[in-house]
Structures are given as structure tokens and as C-alpha cells.
Amino acid sequence: MNRAALLMSLVLIFDPLCPCQAMKIGMMSDPEWFQEAANKLLLLEYDNSLGGSSGMQLTEALGRMALATMTGLDGFAVIILEQENPPLRLTQETVEMLAKRQHCPVVIWGELYEQKGRIFVVSHLRFVADAAPTNAHPLEISWIMKQPESTEPRRATAALPTHQIDFAPITISRDNLESLDRLWNKAFILREAPLDSSIKTGELTRGSPYYVIGATNGWTKLKVREGGEGWVRLGELGQNEAFKESIGVVLFAQGMMQHLAWSTEAPVSFDRYLMDYAPRQPSMNHALAHLLSGFSSYMDSSLNRRESIVPIKQHFEKARLLLPNAASPVNSLAVALFSQEADSAMGAMEAKQLEKDLIRTIKTENDSDAVRNLAILYQLPRAQDYFSSPEQTFMKARETNLGVLRDLEKQFTRRKQ
Amino acid sequence: MDGQSPSPQNPKPVVKLTPFSLIGVSVGLLLAAVALLVWAKTPQHYVGAFFLFALLGAVVTFGFLGATGVFKTRNSQLGGSAGVLVTILTILLKFIGAGELHEIKGVVYLNEGVVPKARIILLETDRLGNEQSIEPKDNGQFRFTVSGKKKEYKFRIIIPDAGETNMIAVANREWLTLKVDSKTLSQGSKEPLADLQQLCQVENAACTVFLFDYLHEQLGPDELQTFQNLQAGRLDKDIRYDLESRKLLEGGIDFRVRRCSTSIKDSLSAKAAASTLRVPAVVWGFIKKMPDNKLVSVTTITFLDQQALDFASREDIGSDVTALVGLERSIQGAPLAIAALVVGDLYIRKGNVELARKTLLYAQELANGVSPKDKADFMKVVNSRLEGLEARNPAVHLQPIGGP
Numbered sequence: 001m002n003r004a005a006l007l008m009s010l011v012l013i014f015d016p017l018c019p020c021q022a023m024k025i026g027m028m029s030d031p032e033w034f035q036e037a038a039n040k041l042l043l044l045e046y047d048n049s050l051g052g053s054s055g056m057q058l059t060e061a062l063g064r065m066a067l068a069t070m071t072g073l074d075g076f077a078v079i080i081l082e083q084e085n086p087p088l089r090l091t092q093e094t095v096e097m098l099a100k101r102q103h104c105p106v107v108i109w110g111e112l113y114e115q116k117g118r119i120f121v122v123s124h125l126r127f128v129a130d131a132a133p134t135n136a137h138p139l140e141i142s143w144i145m146k147q148p149e150s151t152e153p154r155r156a157t158a159a160l161p162t163h164q165i166d167f168a169p170i171t172i173s174r175d176n177l178e179s180l181d182r183l184w185n186k187a188f189i190l191r192e193a194p195l196d197s198s199i200k201t202g203e204l205t206r207g208s209p210y211y212v213i214g215a216t217n218g219w220t221k222l223k224v225r226e227g228g229e230g231w232v233r234l235g236e237l238g239q240n241e242a243f244k245e246s247i248g249v250v251l252f253a254q255g256m257m258q259h260l261a262w263s264t265e266a267p268v269s270f271d272r273y274l275m276d277y278a279p280r281q282p283s284m285n286h287a288l289a290h291l292l293s294g295f296s297s298y299m300d301s302s303l304n305r306r307e308s309i310v311p312i313k314q315h316f317e318k319a320r321l322l323l324p325n326a327a328s329p330v331n332s333l334a335v336a337l338f339s340q341e342a343d344s345a346m347g348a349m350e351a352k353q354l355e356k357d358l359i360r361t362i363k364t365e366n367d368s369d370a371v372r373n374l375a376i377l378y379q380l381p382r383a384q385d386y387f388s389s390p391e392q393t394f395m396k397a398r399e400t401n402l403g404v405l406r407d408l409e410k411q412f413t414r415r416k417q
Numbered sequence: 418m419d420g421q422s423p424s425p426q427n428p429k430p431v432v433k434l435t436p437f438s439l440i441g442v443s444v445g446l447l448l449a450a451v452a453l454l455v456w457a458k459t460p461q462h463y464v465g466a467f468f469l470f471a472l473l474g475a476v477v478t479f480g481f482l483g484a485t486g487v488f489k490t491r492n493s494q495l496g497g498s499a500g501v502l503v504t505i506l507t508i509l510l511k512f513i514g515a516g517e518l519h520e521i522k523g524v525v526y527l528n529e530g531v532v533p534k535a536r537i538i539l540l541e542t543d544r545l546g547n548e549q550s551i552e553p554k555d556n557g558q559f560r561f562t563v564s565g566k567k568k569e570y571k572f573r574i575i576i577p578d579a580g581e582t583n584m585i586a587v588a589n590r591e592w593l594t595l596k597v598d599s600k601t602l603s604q605g606s607k608e609p610l611a612d613l614q615q616l617c618q619v620e621n622a623a624c625t626v627f628l629f630d631y632l633h634e635q636l637g638p639d640e641l642q643t644f645q646n647l648q649a650g651r652l653d654k655d656i657r658y659d660l661e662s663r664k665l666l667e668g669g670i671d672f673r674v675r676r677c678s679t680s681i682k683d684s685l686s687a688k689a690a691a692s693t694l695r696v697p698a699v700v701w702g703f704i705k706k707m708p709d710n711k712l713v714s715v716t717t718i719t720f721l722d723q724q725a726l727d728f729a730s731r732e733d734i735g736s737d738v739t740a741l742v743g744l745e746r747s748i749q750g751a752p753l754a755i756a757a758l759v760v761g762d763l764y765i766r767k768g769n770v771e772l773a774r775k776t777l778l779y780a781q782e783l784a785n786g787v788s789p790k791d792k793a794d795f796m797k798v799v800n801s802r803l804e805g806l807e808a809r810n811p812a813v814h815l816q817p818i819g820g821p
Contacts, residue, residue, distance in 0.1 A: 049650050053589035086529040091671070092661055111654055113647060113744055114587055116737065117568065120744035124658055164662045166655075168747050282747050284662050325778050352819035363812045364778055366771040378818070387819045397818040404815050411811050415771075 021212035023067050023078040025060065028088050030081065032102050033209075037077035038133060039261050041066055041253055042104035044090060045083045046121070047111045054119060055112055056082055058246070060206075062108065064187065066250045067212060068220050068234035072263035079104060092164070096128050105132035105260055106253050110167075123167040123249040127160075127256060136260040139163075141298050143338045145376050156338050156373045158331035160292070161323060165252075165285045170245040190230025194219030202228035248277035252289065259296045266296035287322035290315040291332060298336065309340045320357070327367035330357040334373040341380060351377065351386035368412040375405045429491040431483045439480040446473040462562075467509035475502035522560040523586060523593030525574055531557030532597065538573040539563070571639060576602060580678070583642040601646070601676050613693050617677035622695040623763060624670055626756065627677040628652060629690070629699060631714065635706035644704060644714075644738040649676040652700070655748035656756045665776045670763055672756060674700070684727050687719035697721055697759045700752065704741070712741050718755045720798070728755055728795055729788045751791075754783035758799060765802065774806050 024033045034040060043063045048055035063078045070076050079102050088094055090109055099107045110123035127139060140159040191198040194216055204210060204224065213229065214221030220234040255269030270293035278286045294315035297308055313336045320329035334354055337346050358374040361367050377383065378401060384394045450469035453462055479498035488494050525532040532551060539547040539561050549559050563570075568588060572595060575581040580602030586593040600617070619625045628649050633641050652674040660666045677694075681687045681701035691699045702716040717729045728751050735741035743749075757780035764773035780799050787795045807813065 048587070049646070054587065057589075086526075091657075092666070111650075113650070113739075114569070114585075115643065115647070115739045115744070118739065120739065122655065122658075124662075162662055162664050164658075166658050166662050166747065169745055171745050282659075282662075325775075325782070348819075352817070355817050355819050359812075359815050359817055362815060363810060365775055366810075366812060394818065401815060401818060404812070408811055408815075 021067060021070070021076050022209055023063055023080070024209040025063075025080045025082060025207050027084050028081045028098065029084060033079050034077040035103075036075065038075035039073045039257055040077045040079060040102060040104040041257060042099055042102050042107045043078065043080045044095070044098065044107065044109035045081065046109065046123075047083075047087075047090070049111065049113060054114060058112065058119075058121065061243075062246065062250055064234045065247055066253065068215070069250070070254055070257070072258050072265035073261050076257070092126075095126050096130070099126070099128035099131040103131050103133075105129070105136065106256050108249055108253055110249075117173070119172040120169050121172065121246060122169045123246075125165050125167070125249055125253055125256075127163040129163070132260055137262050137299060139259070139292075139295070141295050141332065141335050143335045145338065145379070154372070154376050154379070156331075156335050156376050157369050158328060158335045158373075159369060160288065160295075161326045161328035162284060162288065165288050166282055167249050167252075167285060168281050172243070172246075176243070187233055190222065190224070190228060190232055192230060194221075194231040198231070201230040204232065245277070248273065248281075251277065255289075255292060255296075259292060264300055264302060267293050267300065270296060283322045287319040287326075287329065290319040290322070291328060294319075294332060294336070298339075305339065306343055309336060312336050313340075325361075325364050327361035327365045327370045330354070330361050331367070331369045331373055334358065334370075334377065338373075338376060338380070341382070345382050346386070348386045348388060351383075355387075362408065366408075366412060368409060371405050371408050371412065375402060378402060428489075431486070431488060431491055431494045432479070433483045434480045439476070442476050443473055446470075446476065464510070468506060470509060471502045471506035474505045475499065519566065520560055520562050521570060521588065521593060522558065522591070523595060524557045525551060525559065525595045525597065526557060527576060527579075527597050528599055532574075532576060533557075534577055536575040536577075537595075538575070539570065583639055585643070598676075601649070601678060613677075613679070613690060616679060617675070617694055619673075619675055619694070619696070621671060621673075623697065623766075624672050624759075625696050626652075626672075626674050626698045626700060626718075626759065627690070627694060627696055628674055629677050629681045629687075629701040630679060631702045631704045631716075632680050632682065633704045636704060636712075640706075640738060641704070644741065645676065645678075647738060647742045647744065649674065651742055651744065651748070652752055656753055659748055659753060660756065660760060660776075663775075663779060665757070665760060665772065665779065667772060668767065668769065670760060672760055674752075674756075684717070684719055684725065687717070687727070688721070688725035691719055691721045691725070697762065698755055711736060712738065714741050716751065718751055720755055720758065722798055726791075726794055726798065728791045749783075750786035751788070754780055754786045754795065757783060758795075761799075761802060765806070770806055770809050774803065774810070777803050777806070 022034055022037065026033055028044070043059050043066075046055035046059050059080055063080045067076075067078045081098065081102075095107055095109065099105065105128055107126045107128060108123060110121060112122070113120045129139070140157055142155050142157045145154045145156065188204045189200050190202040190204065192201050202224065204222070208224060210222045210224045212220055213223050218233060219231045221229065221231050222234075223229040251269055251273045255266050255273060258266035258269055270289050274289050274293060278289045294312045297303060297312050297315075300308075313333065316329050316332040316336055320333060323329055337350060337354060340346060355374065355377060358370045358377065361370045362374065378398045380386070383398070387394055446469050450466050450473060453466035453469065456462070475498040478501040479494060482488050482494045482497050488497060525535055525537060527533075527535075533553045535551045537549050537551060537559050547561065549561070551557060551559055566588070569585050570588060570593065571583065571585050573581060573583050574595060574597055576597065579599055582597055582602050584595050584597070586595055617627055630645055631641070636644075656674060657666065657672055660672060666672060681690060681699065687699050687701055691697070698718050698720045700716060700718050702714055704712060704714040706712055712735050714733045715729060716733070717727050720726045720728060733741050733743070739745070757776050761773050761776035761780055764776055777799055781796070781803070784792055784796055784799070
């Protein structure tokens with residue numbers, strides 16, 4: 001790390017402005033920035049295989065949009081890291097290493113290919129659990145069943161199928177590239193008032209951190225470390241129709257960060273993402289948005305569970321159709337149905353379908369959550385009614401399957417160890 | 418009049434130059450101007466060359482006016498030639514203004530360090546000095562003066578004893594960066610597959626699929642290079658990220674698609690290449706430009722099983738290489754399906770039954786990306802592995818109580 005970065009990090013540790021909304025562009029090898037900020041988003045320079053600054057420009061634009069549009073979080077900071085020479089190959093390991101060093105649980109990066117004046121942008125997002133604050137909302141849902149014959153309560157759980165998602169490529173044309181340049185130049189100018197015609201009070205300097213101190217009508221008031229302050233259109237890129245597609249990844253990251261921070265705005269962000277962006281995305285991306293929307297609503301204690309469970313189940317059902325071989329949507333449906341069952345009986349058809357789906361995912365993925373969830377399904381107080389078998393037949397079949405499930409759980413635990 | 422001092426009433430007469438002195442001065446100026454123009458490296462050099470051309474015009478005019486007697490006085494003769502100098506210089510300088518002469522500079526890297534020695538050629542320019550040698554003392558740096566700004570510049574980089582490649586650099590930064598991967602250097606006229614092991618070195622062959630240069634027809638070298646580079650970058654990154662996003666690259670499996678800069682002509686050579694390189698599969702193909710300028714490509718993947726199997730993609734058609742590579746859509750098709758099969762096999766070898774099954778089921782989902790005539794063969798390979806895994810599935814005895 002160079003001396004300037006060391007000094008800056010020392011200044012920021014004792015920064016009177018934090019916790020804050022802030023942004024900083026650093027280098028991949030930098031130590032942690034904004035140690036005081038509770039919620040940090042990390043963006044890594046988009047890889048431009050042909051060289052040039054478009055990758056960094058796009059990354060910075062996305063970071064600014066995140067900063068300008070984030071709601072429902074206190075102490076939010078955006079950290080952008082620029083590649084050094086030689087560049088770091090961004091693999092699962094290196095992305096996680098950077099996320100842990102910066103204590104950022106959500107990381108965005110990507111690639112762009114420039115050809116004949118067009119840019120093709122591919123984005124990725126990764127959730128790094130080890131970098132999340134200890135009090136973060138978990139990225140799983142659960143339901144606890146107290147069994148009369150057992151002192152140990154059994155816990156049904158559903159986790160996400162993945163922690164990394166890809167976004168469908170977007171294309172930016174030459175005309176839009178030129179308008180990006182114009183917007184870019186404009187977005188560096190600080191003005192005295194939130195008006196394009198207002199007096200220029202200064203300019204943002206790359207590499208120097210800045211802090212959000214106000215916002216109105218698409219304008220953001222910034223304080224720059226050097227002492228200046230002024231209004232700037234930080235999120236203007238997001239309002240430009242040509243770049244609308246590129247902010248899908250920002251919206252997804254916002255939803256994820258809101259979820260981690262227990263913000264009730266997370267389902268709103270995911271529902272907006274599902275409406276505006278998800279249909280064009282790969283199935284894993286689309287399914288994950290449904291699951292996260294369902295998870296956020298499920299964990300929102302302000303919602304009436306009896307009323308909210310139907311749309312939650314619909315989200316999980318859609319995810320199940322998108323990922324037919326994955327255990328996660330089936331486990332999520334199981335948790336939602338068990339939770340509903342505490343208030344009113346689920347339908348026999350639903351229970352039978354759930355049993356079939358759980359067995360299929362146990363056979364395909366050998367998923368340990370599905371094993372536990374199936375055992376709970378068999379031990380629900382109304383289980384016999386759901387499977388409509390004579391009592392003796394049901395008890396015998398249940399004991400056989402519970403025996404298999406116990407063996408499976410032991411085997412999976414051994415394999416994990 | 419000789420010997421009299423000039424006065425306003427009695428002005429100096431014109432200077433009459435001898436033909437020998439006029440021709441001598443003109444030739445000297447012409448040579449100097451042309452030399453300066455040819456070797457110009459900075460805008461100042463161009464201005465100097467244009468000034469010499471204007472001076473040449475002025476000298477010729479001066480001699481012409483003296484010899485013909487059009488003007489009677491020396492002042493008029495001087496004024497006439499000065500006028501010609503200014504006129505020519507004004508006209509020539511306008512060309513500099515229109516072309517916006519400026520310097521482009523950059524650094525050539527070979528793998529992770531600066532290139533020690535290379536020849537760099539600036540392509541698509543009408544400049545004569547479009548070629549430079551990079552010596553160890555240059556630290557990989559080069560500089561060219563170009564007229565007219567461009568968003569991107571094309572270069573050919575020739576590295577002694579290593580090969581050559583064409584690259585495009587986007588002119589968004591003060592210093593252009595040209596990163597050459599020695600594995601992507603073309604060997605020019607070498608016989609295909611002659612030095613395969615030297616040409617396509619890889620650390621972990623079991624996790625690597627090689628992409629060979631496509632055979633081509635009616636395609637320019639730049640267009641072909643662009644296609645190959647985009648295809649290699651895309652397949653490597655997008656397949657890896659897609660598998661990572663499904664948690665299918667666990668336990669240190671580092672799946673990669675690497676470029677091998679030689680061509681494969683048929684399945685027999687493809688099988689030989691895969692065996693020699695000990696990789697599970699090789700990608701090769703054919704690309705052609707049609708009379709209507711549309712591009713057509715066919716990609717074949719030779720997969721080494723007990724016998725070599727060829728799985729072809731559907732025929733891709735595009736108006737340019739970006740459409741052909743499919744940059745505007747997520748990765749799909751035979752390359753992704755076969756990558757899943759390759760990774761599934763790696764998990765089987767490692768004894769990781771769960772991940773093997775999960776990966777092969779994903780390969781099964783992707784089977785539609787393989788061409789219809791090869792789909793049955795592909796499914797046969799995937800299903801045979803899944804059946805083998807089923808015998809080791811501990812959950813096989815679990816049956817629904819609620820009926821099938």
C-alpha cells in the first residue's frame with residue numbers, strides 16, 4: 001500500500017463524518033476502507049480485455065448509482081477497487097479474499113467486450129457470508145417444530161442454492177457511449193444548488209472519498225474531503241433509458257444489502273427487480289430473486305404471516321419451476337408450508353407434492369436440509385390425514401422412511417466432516 | 418544603375434539567380450522537406466516539413482519573378498515570394514488542423530511483464546513510419562504520431578521466437594496497454610499440430626479444454642483474430658462463472674478454456690490433439706464469410722470418452738463476429754453442456770458423488786444446446802454416468818408414502 005493510502009485510511013478510521021453514506025475508489029491491494037460503515041458494497045473494476053478505461057468508468061458509474069439510490073440503510077459505503085499491474089484474476093477465491101479484507105458481504109464485478117463501437121457488459125454478484133456483520137440477517141429461512149415426543153425441537157431450514165449469480169449481457173451502442181461520456185463529464189461537477197444552471201463550486205477528484213450529506217429530486221449533496229461541498233447528479237446514469245439495463249445488478253445488490261441489514265425495503269427492491277429485470281436473466285438469477293423476495297417477506301415480522309404466506313409461497317413455487325433439479329426452492333416451500341400448517345391445515349395434495357419433491361431433491365442433490373424437512377413433514381400432527389393411509393400402514397411406512405432419513409443424515413454429516 | 422544607392426525614386430532592381438543556384442537550393446529544400454515528412458514523429462516535425470515545402474515554393478517564385486521580369490523591383494520580388502510562402506504554408510497547415518496530429522503511446526506486456534523485444538506495427542494507417550522495434554531499454558514502450566483521433570487502434574505485435582498476434586487498444590487512457598498472452602501467439606506458417614505440446618502448454622490438463630483456431634474462408638486476418646480472441650475469452654470466463662453460479666466448481670476444480678493457436682482440420686486430428694495434450698476435450702471449427710457478408714460458423718467439440726465423440730453446435734449465423742460469438746446473450750449451447758460433462762467426470766474421478774450427480778444433471782438440462790443429430794450420443798454418455806452414480810446413491814430406497 002502506498003503512503004497516501006495509509007494516511008487516508010488512518011484519517012478515515014477517525015472520521016467524524018462516519019457512519020455515513022460514502023464512496024471511495026482504491027486499489028485491489030488496499031487495506032480496509034470505511035471501517036466505521038456498517039453496510040458496505042464492494043465493486044471491482046470491470047475487466048476490459050482490450051484495455052482502456054471503459055471498465056473503470058462503468059464500475060464507478062454503477063457505484064455512484066448505488067450510492068445515490070440506496071434506501072433503508074444507515075452507514076452505507078461503496079468501495080470501488082481498481083486493478084493494479086499485473087491484474088488480479090478474479091476467481092471465487094480472490095473475490096472472497098477481497099470481500100473479507102474490505103468487510104463487504106456483497107461484491108459486484110464483471111467483464112466488458114468492446115467491438116465496433118459497441119460494449120457488451122456481463123456482470124456478476126457474489127454474497128460472501130464470512131464478510132457479513134455478525135448481526136446480519138441470514139440468507140436462509142427456518143421454522144421450528146416442537147415435537148411432543150421429543151425434547152429437542154426440530155428445525156426446518158431452506159438456504160439459497162448459490163451465493164453467486166450472473167447477469168445477462170447488456171449492449172451499449174456507440175451513440176450511448178458518447179452520451180455516457182457527456183453524462184460522465186457532467187457528473188463530476190459540484191454545483192452550489194441542485195440545478196444544472198447553478199454555479200460550479202468544485203469537482204469530484206477520483207480516488208478521494210466523498211460523503212453524502214443530502215439529496216433532493218435526483219440531486220445528491222456531497223462533501224469532499226478537501227473541504228468543498230456541492231450538489232451533483234450522482235444517479236443520472238440510472239435515469240438514462242439506454243443504461244437502464246445496467247442498473248439491474250445495482251438493484252439486486254441493494255435488495256441483498258437491505259435484507260442483510262433487516263430493512264423492510266428488501267422485498268420492495270426484489271419485487272421491482274423481478275418486474276423490470278428478472279425475465280431477461282438466466283434461470284438461476286431469476287429464481288434467486290424470487291427466493292430472496294420470499295425470504296425477506298417471510299422474515300419481516302411486521303407482516304401478518306397468515307396473509308403474507310400466499311405470495312411468499314408463490315415466489316418459492318416460481319423458483320421451483322425455474323430450477324427443477326435444485327433443493328433450495330423445495331426446501332423453501334417446505335418451510336412456508338410448515339409455517340402455514342401451524343395456523344391451518346395444508347391441503348393433502350400440497351403435502352403429497354411436497355413429499356415427492358423433497359424425495360426427488362434428496363435423490364438428486366443428497367441435500368441435508370431436504371432430509372430434515374422430509375422428516376418434519378412425516379412428523380407433523382396431521383401427517384396421517386395428509387397421506388390418507390390407514391393408521392397402521394402409515395406408521396409402518398413412516399418408520400421405514402424415517403429410518404432411511406436418519407441413516408442419510410449420518411452419512412451426509414460424515415461426508416461433510 | 419549599378420553602384421548607385423537606392424532611393425524611393427530609384428528602387429533596387431530584381432535579383433536574378435543563376436539556374437544552377439536555383440536548382441541547388443530547390444533540390445536541397447525538397448530533400449530536407451521530404452525527409453522530415455517521412456520521419457516525422459511529432460506535430461512540430463510536420464510543421465517544419467511543411468515550412469520547408471512553402472520555402473521551396475517561395476524560392477522558386479523568387480527565381481521565376483527575377484527571371485521573367487514580371488516585377489521590376491526587388492521589394493516586389495520579395496513580396497511576391499513571401500506571399501507564396503504564406504499561401505502554401507497556410508494551405509498545408511490546414512491539413513494538420515484537419516488531421517489533428519497527436520501522439521499515441523503505450524506499453525506492450527508479454528504474460529505478466531513488459532515485453533523485452535518486439536516489433537510493433539500500427540495497422541490501418543497510411544503513415545509510412547507505422548512500424549517500430551521495441552528493445553530491452555524501451556521497457557516495453559512505443560510511440561506513434563497519428564493524424565486524426567480514433568477510439569481504438571489496431572496493432573500487430575511480432576515477438577521474436579514466440580510468434581505474432583493482432584491486438585486492438587482502446588484510446589481512453591494516456592498510455593495504451595497491450596497485454597499479450599504467449600499462449601495466444603500465432604506461429605505463422607508452422608505445420609498444424611507439429612509442436613502441439615510446446616504450443617499449448619497447460620498446468621492442469623484434466624480441467625482444461627483447448628480452443629483451436631477455426632479454419633476459415635474469405636475472412637480477413639483482423640476479423641479472424643477478433644473472433645478467436647472474443648471466443649476464447651468468452652468461453653473461458655462465461656463457462657466458469659456459469660458453473661460457479663451453480664456451485665459446481667467446488668473443491669479446487671479450476672475449469673478453463675485456453676486458446677491453442679493452430680488449426681484442426683478433421684475429427685481424427687482433433688482426437689490426436691486431445692490425446693497428445695491429455696485434455697478431456699478440444700474445440701475446433703470453421704468460419705466463412707458469405708457473399709452477402711454474413712458470417713457462418715460451425716463449432717465442433719471432440720470429447721474423449723472410451724472413443725472420441727464429436728458434438729457439434731448448431732450452425733451460428735451473424736452479421737459480424739460479435740453476433741457470431743453471441744456476446745449479446747448469456748453463454749449456452751454445446752460448449753457449456755460439454756463443460757458440465759467434463760466437470761462431472763472430474764467429480765466422479767475425485768469420488769464426489771453428490772457434485773458429480775448435480776453437475777451431470779445440469780449437463781442433461783443443457784442437452785438441447787447440442788445439435789439434434791448429436792443429442793442422442795450426448796445423452797447416452799451423460800445417462801450412462803448417471804446410471805453408474807445411481808447405484809451408489811444412498812437415497813435410492815426412499816419411496817413416497819403418498820404414492821408415486
